[in-house]
Structure formats: C-alpha cells, structure tokens
Amino acid sequence: MSEKATINIFIFKRLVSFARPYKSLFLFAVLCTVTLAVLGSFRPYIIGDMVSKYVIKSKDGDKLIFWTIVVVGMLVMEGILQFSSSYLSNLLAQSVIKDIREKLFGHVLSFRMRYFDSTPVGALVTRVVSDLEAVTEVFSSGLIDIAGDLISLVFVISLMFFVDWELSLMTILPIPLLIFATRIFARAMRNSFQLERQQVTRLNTFVQERITGISIVQLFNRQKQEYKNFEEINKGHRQAHVNAVWANSIFFPIVEMLSSMSIALMLVWGAVYASGKTADQVEGMYAQIISFTLWVNMLFRPIRQLADKFNILQRGTVRAERVFEIIDLNDHIQNPGTVTSCDFNQTIHFKNIHFAYKDENWVLKNISLDIEAGSTVAFVGATGAGKSTIVNLLGRFYDYQKGEIFIGDSNIRDIELSYLRTNIAIVLQDVFLFSDTIHNNITLGDNSISREQVIAAAKEVGADVFIQKLPGGYDYQVGERGGVLSVGQRQLLSFIRASVYNPAILILDEATSSVDSESEELIQKATEKLTKGRTSIVIAHRLSTIQNSDKIVVLDAGEIMEIGSHQELLLHNGFYRKLYDRQFSDEKEAK
Numbered sequence: 308m309s310e311k312a313t314i315n316i317f318i319f320k321r322l323v324s325f326a327r328p329y330k331s332l333f334l335f336a337v338l339c340t341v342t343l344a345v346l347g348s349f350r351p352y353i354i355g356d357m358v359s360k361y362v363i364k365s366k367d368g369d370k371l372i373f374w375t376i377v378v379v380g381m382l383v384m385e386g387i388l389q390f391s392s393s394y395l396s397n398l399l400a401q402s403v404i405k406d407i408r409e410k411l412f413g414h415v416l417s418f419r420m421r422y423f424d425s426t427p428v429g430a431l432v433t434r435v436v437s438d439l440e441a442v443t444e445v446f447s448s449g450l451i452d453i454a455g456d457l458i459s460l461v462f463v464i465s466l467m468f469f470v471d472w473e474l475s476l477m478t479i480l481p482i483p484l485l486i487f488a489t490r491i492f493a494r495a496m497r498n499s500f501q502l503e504r505q506q507v508t509r510l511n512t513f514v515q516e517r518i519t520g521i522s523i524v525q526l527f528n529r530q531k532q533e534y535k536n537f538e539e540i541n542k543g544h545r546q547a548h549v550n551a552v553w554a555n556s557i558f559f560p561i562v563e564m565l566s567s568m569s570i571a572l573m574l575v576w577g578a579v580y581a582s583g584k585t586a587d588q589v590e591g592m593y594a595q596i597i598s599f600t601l602w603v604n605m606l607f608r609p610i611r612q613l614a615d616k617f618n619i620l621q622r623g624t625v626r627a628e629r630v631f632e633i634i635d636l637n638d639h640i641q642n643p644g645t646v647t648s649c650d651f652n653q654t655i656h657f658k659n660i661h662f663a664y665k666d667e668n669w670v671l672k673n674i675s676l677d678i679e680a681g682s683t684v685a686f687v688g689a690t691g692a693g694k695s696t697i698v699n700l701l702g703r704f705y706d707y708q709k710g711e712i713f714i715g716d717s718n719i720r721d722i723e724l725s726y727l728r729t730n731i732a733i734v735l736q737d738v739f740l741f742s743d744t745i746h747n748n749i750t751l752g753d754n755s756i757s758r759e760q761v762i763a764a765a766k767e768v769g770a771d772v773f774i775q776k777l778p779g780g781y782d783y784q785v786g787e788r789g790g791v792l793s794v795g796q797r798q799l800l801s802f803i804r805a806s807v808y809n810p811a812i813l814i815l816d817e818a819t820s821s822v823d824s825e826s827e828e829l830i831q832k833a834t835e836k837l838t839k840g841r842t843s844i845v846i847a848h849r850l851s852t853i854q855n856s857d858k859i860v861v862l863d864a865g866e867i868m869e870i871g872s873h874q875e876l877l878l879h880n881g882f883y884r885k886l887y888d889r890q891f892s893d894e895k896e897a898k
Contacts, residue, residue: 315624322445322627325403332402333451336395340455343388347605348462350381352470355598392451400446404439407630411435414634420704421664422638429512434633437507438626445623453616456609463605471595477572478599478606481565485610488561499550504625506544513540566607573599644723651730651811652680653715655701655842661709662696670696671865674710678858683838685845685853687886688862694846696865698814701844702731732810736817738797745774746781749804756807764806768833770799795829802833813843850887859883 326333357374412435467475517524517533524533573596660674671693678684686694699705700712703724712719719727740748749764750756761781765771773796777783785792792800805813815834831852837843847853854873861869861882868882876883 315621315628318628318631319620319624321631322442322624323450325407326399326446328406329399329402332395332399336392336399336451337454339388339392339395340451341458343385343392344455344459345462346381346385346388348459348466348602350378350385351598351601351605352466353378353381354601355470355595358597392455396451397447399451400443403446404443407442408435408439411439411630411634414636418636418638419706420699422636424664427512427516429515430508431633432515433508433511434630437511438504438630441626442623442630444619445627449616449619449623453613453620456613456616459605459609463602463609467599467602467606470598474573474595474599477575478569478603480572481568482606482610485562485565485607488565499547502550503544503547504629506540506547510540510544513537562607562610566603569603569607570600573603644719644721644727646717646722647726649714649717649722649726649730651714652842654679655812656713657697657710658713659710660697660700660707660712662693662700662705662707664705669865671700671707674865674867676860676867676870678842678844680842681840682857683843683845683855684858684860685847685856686860686862687847687850687853687883688868689886691864692862693865694862695816697862698733698816698844698846701812701814702728702733729808730811731814732805732808732812733814733816734798734801734805738794738801740785740792740797740800742785742787744779744782744784745777745800748785748800749807751804760807761803764803767806767836768799768802769829770796770803770833773799798830799833802830802837806837811841813837813841814846815843816846817848850890861886 353374357371357378360370415431415435464475464479467478513536517537524530655678657674657676657678660671661669662671663669674693674697686697688694696705700707701719703719706720714722746758746761749761758781762771765774774780774783815838834845834852838845845853845856853859856873858870859873859876860867861876863882869876869879871879871883877887
C-alpha cells in the first residue's frame with residue numbers, strides 16, 4: 308500500500324470518528340440499508356419462482372395474485388426503507404459536518420494575526436464552506452450506501468449460485484473486467500479531484516479579493532484586465548471538472564456494455580442448455596433466466612454505484628484532508644497565560660523588546676520604554692518605523708522574540724489572553740463594520756451592554772446626532788463593511804465601541820488620518836474624552852493631533868530615536884523637528 312493511500316485511510320478513519328456521538332443514528336441508517344439490500348436481493352428469486360410455479364406449470368391464478376401482492380408489498384417496504392436510510396444518513400451527515408465546521412471555525416478564530424497575513428480569505432472560505440459540503444457526501448451518499456451495495460452484492464451472488472452455479476459462473480465472467488476498469492476509473496477521478504480542489508480554491512480566492520477590492524479595480528480602470536485574469540482561472544476550473552466528466556463518460560458506457568455482455572452470455576448458455584432437454588427442464592430454465600436477468604441488473608448497478616460512491620469518498624477524503632490541515636495547525640498563541648487578576652492602571656514597561664516577522668529581520672530593535680498609568684503617549688515616525696507593531700505586541704496579536712513587556716509587575720505573557728484583551732481597546736484607522744445594525748456593531752453582540760449605555764457613549768463622542776438621523780437610528784443596517792457610512796462616521800462608531808467596553812488601556816492607531824476636517828474635529832473631542840483618566844497610546848500621522856500628549860516617542864527603522872513632550876522635542880531639533888517641519892511645510896504648500 309502506498310504512502311498516499313495510507314494517509315487517506317488515516318484521514319478517512321479520523322473523519323468517521325466524528326460520527327461517534329451519533330452512533331445510534333448511524334446504526335439505524337445501516338440497519339435500514341442492510342434490510343433494503345437483503346429484501347431487494349430476494350425479490351428476483353420470488354418473481355422467478357412465481358413464474359415457474361403459477362404461470363408456466365400450474366397456471367394457478369389465485370396464488371399468482373397472492374404472490375403478486377407479496378411482491379408489491381416488498382416494493383412498498385423497499386420504498387419505506389429507502390426513504391428512512393436516505394433521511395437518517397443525511398441527518399447524520401449534517402450533524403457531523405455541523406460539528407466539524409464549528410471545530411474548524413473556532414480553531415481559525417484562535418489563530419495569530421500572522422496566519423491571516425499570509426492566508427487568502429477566499430481559501431479559508433473554501434475550507435469552511437465548499438470543502439465541508441463535499442465532506443457531507445461521505446456520510447449522506449457514500450459510506451452507508453457502500454455498505455448497502457456490498458451487502459447487496461454478497462446476497463445476489465449467493466442466491467445466484469444457490470439457484471444455478473453454472474449459469475452464475477457464465478453470468479459473472481465480465482465482472483473481472485469491470486473491477487479492472489473501476490480501478491483505472493478511481494485513479495483517474497482522484498487525480499481530477501486533486502486538480503479540482505486547487506482550482507476551486509484559486510477561483511474563490513480571486514473572486515473574493517476582486518469583489519472586496521472593487522473600488523480599486525474600477526478606480527484604476529482594471530476591469531478588462533481582471534476579467535481576462537478571471538477567464539483564465541475559470542478555464543482552469545472548467546478543465547478540472549471536464550477531466551472528471553471525461554472519466555465518467557468512458558466508464559459508464561463500459562459498465563453498460565459489460566452488463567449487456569453478461570445478459571448475452573446468459574442467453575447463449577440458456578440456448579445451449581435447452582438443446583436436448585425435456586419440456587420441464589426448459590420451463591425451469593425460463594424461470595431462472597427471468598430471475599437472473601433481474602439479478603444481473605442488481606449486480607452491475609451496485610458495482611457501478613460502488614465506483615460512484617468510492618469517488619465520493621475520495622472527494623470527501625481529499626477535502627477533509629485540507630480541513631484537517633487547518634485543524635491540526637498550531638498557529639495560535641503558545642502561552643495563553645493564567646493570571647486573571649491584574650491592575651491595568653499601572654505603568655507599562657517595555658524592556659529590550661526585539662521583534663521580527665521572519666527569522667531575525669528585526670522590525671523592532673531594543674525597545675525600552677515606560678508608559679505611566681493614566682498618561683497619553685504618542686508614537687510617531689515614518690511608515691514602517693514599527694509604530695503599529697508595538698501596539699500589536701501589547702495586545703499579543705504577535706509575540707516578540709526577545710525582551711519582556713510588563714503591566715506593573717505582571718508579565719503580559721502570564722496574563723490570560725482574553726482577560727488581557729478585554730482590558731485593551733484598539734481603534735484602528737481602517738474601521739471594520741459587520742453587515743448588521745449600528746447597535747450590534749457597537750456592542751459586538753454583547754448582551755450585557757444595554758441600549759442606554761450605547762446611546763450615552765454615542766452622545767459622549769458626539770455621534771448620537773448623525774445616528775438618530777439614519778432610518779431606524781441604532782437599528783440601521785450599515786451594509787457590508789459599513790459601506791453606506793462615511794469614513795468619519797465609521798470612525799466615530801469605533802470610538803463608541805471602545806467607550807462602551809470601558810477599557811483600562813486605549814490604543815488609537817492613526818484614527819484621524821483618513822477623515823475630513825469636520826469629522827476630525829469630532830474625533831479629536833471624542834479622543835479627549837476617551838483618553839481622560841486612562842492609559843492611552845496614540846499612533847499618529849498628523850502631528851497636530853498629538854501635541855498635548857504627555858510623551859511623544861519618535862521611532863525610526865524599529866528603534867527609539869527620541870522621547871519627550873512636543874515642546875521638548877522641538878527644542879531638541881532632531882528627528883521630531885524634521886518630521887514636524889516637513890509636515891507643516893507640506894500643508895502650507897497644499898493650501
């Protein structure tokens with residue numbers, strides 16, 4: 308057995324293990340399937356016996372009617388069992404996939420930011436949605452149906468040999484050819500499934516990114532080029548499915564041909580057998596041929612369906628392998644901490660911090676800094692200087708490689724992660740809003756935050772006026788990513804969000820860099836109210852917004868160059884003075 312096959316069997320066993328909580332459901336589905344297989348296998352035998360005894364020989368109409376009713380009853384019972392098996396197997400499938408999807412999504416939510424930096428959103432959507440839909444078929448129309456088909460094959464072949472072993476041997480002569488063709492078909496389908504999964508991910512990623520960035524596509528007049536790119540990716544997606552269609556188009560005619568060959572061999576044998584036989588023997592042969600004709604259809608149909616179901620298992624296993632790759636990925640914070648009682652109104656100490664996204668390409672180098680409790684500290688510097696990285700380390704969205712960060716005497720790595728983040732609020736430049744109401748975007752679904760608290764916070768930051776003017780007020784649906792609101796309005800909502808959670812530490816990451824002057828004035832007032840009495844860290848692009856900060860930290864290439872108040876740094880005539888003069892010179896020229 309190849310290494311790949313061993314891995315697939317392991318993946319399959321792992322997938323089936325998710326059905327353990329629903330074993331009673333599984334057993335009932337299997338019982339219905341087994342009963343259906345046995346009942347269906349006996350029906351041709353009864354029909355052949357009916358023809359032999361009550362049509363050809365005795366012509367007993369009453370008994371013929373009786374057994375006809377029995378056969379009809381069997382058909383009705385088969386229909387009921389078929390419905391029960393299908394319903395239970397699909398219920399099992401949806402229950403299992405619900406559990407796997409919840410496990411997968413919960414695991415993804417725990418990943419560090421660096422995972423999302425390098426993983427396309429479209430690829431994750433494919434795993435959580437499309438891949439798991441394919442896995443559903445393993446339980447709904449794969450595993451249990453295969454068991455039923457195998458049992459049906461065993462019973463059909465057993466009954467055939469019981470009735471006439473010579474005729475049975477003649478009938479199953481084409482079976483080895485069918486098994487050989489099935490193996491080739493399964494191998495071809497596996498290759499096509501692997502190509503298909505790659506193309507589905509590629510297509511989903513491309514579409515998701517272009518739709519999300521549609522404004523950039525249209526702004527730079529890239530519609531035609533992106534459409535051409537889409538055509539190429541779509542062709543690859545089409546070809547992956549065509550490969551599977553090609554294999555099916557060859558395989559199923561072969562099955563039909565072999566099935567017809569089996570019936571032909573049976574009829575030839577019957578003609579040879581009839582030569583020189585008595586009338587009673589010939590009449591008995593006619594009844595056998597009727598039974599065997601029905602059995603041949605029942606014989607080849609499960610074998611053909613076994614190939615289909617095996618392909619479903621292959622597709623599901625391939626997709627499950629990708630899902631389990633993410634579930635097995637250990638890319639969350641390694642030390643979640645245990646301390647759940649800490650006074651966050653203490654000095655924050657950065658001690659010799661070094662951080663790199665990769666290897667030792669240091670983004671931050673030897674950062675040592677104290678942020679006193681209740682003070683406002685601003686970080687300034689050129690793009691890429693490391694300003695946002697510092698606050699990401701404080702919230703443990705990334706883990707530093709060297710040094711220590713303390714809040715008072717508590718190392719932040721010892722503080723329980725959710726407890727740490729509950730006491731830190733970050734207002735970002737790019738505000739993300741969910742496709743939901745304003746109220747839910749502020750509270751993020753936290754039912755402990757009342758509408759009155761939301762309204763009070765909105766009034767505090769000066770946003771209540773514009774919210775009340777919207778249709779439905781706080782129940783207004785903001786659309787995907789809050790697209791129906793202006794940049795300034797979205798920013799104000801993020802301030803309300805920070806306010807209602809009442810954090811001990813507030814971080815403002817360039818919160819005014821993309822807003823108009825009117826919104827900036829409102830945000831400045833909101834900033835003054837939110838930062839009052841709490842430790843605040845401000846990352847600023849506009850130096851005019853941080854002149855009243857208690858301390859300004861100037862960064863360059865990941866190192867601290869200067870620390871001081873606005874006036875102190877201007878008198879120092881160093882990095883800050885150059886940044887200040889350059890910015891205000893640019894603003895004068897713009898006017």
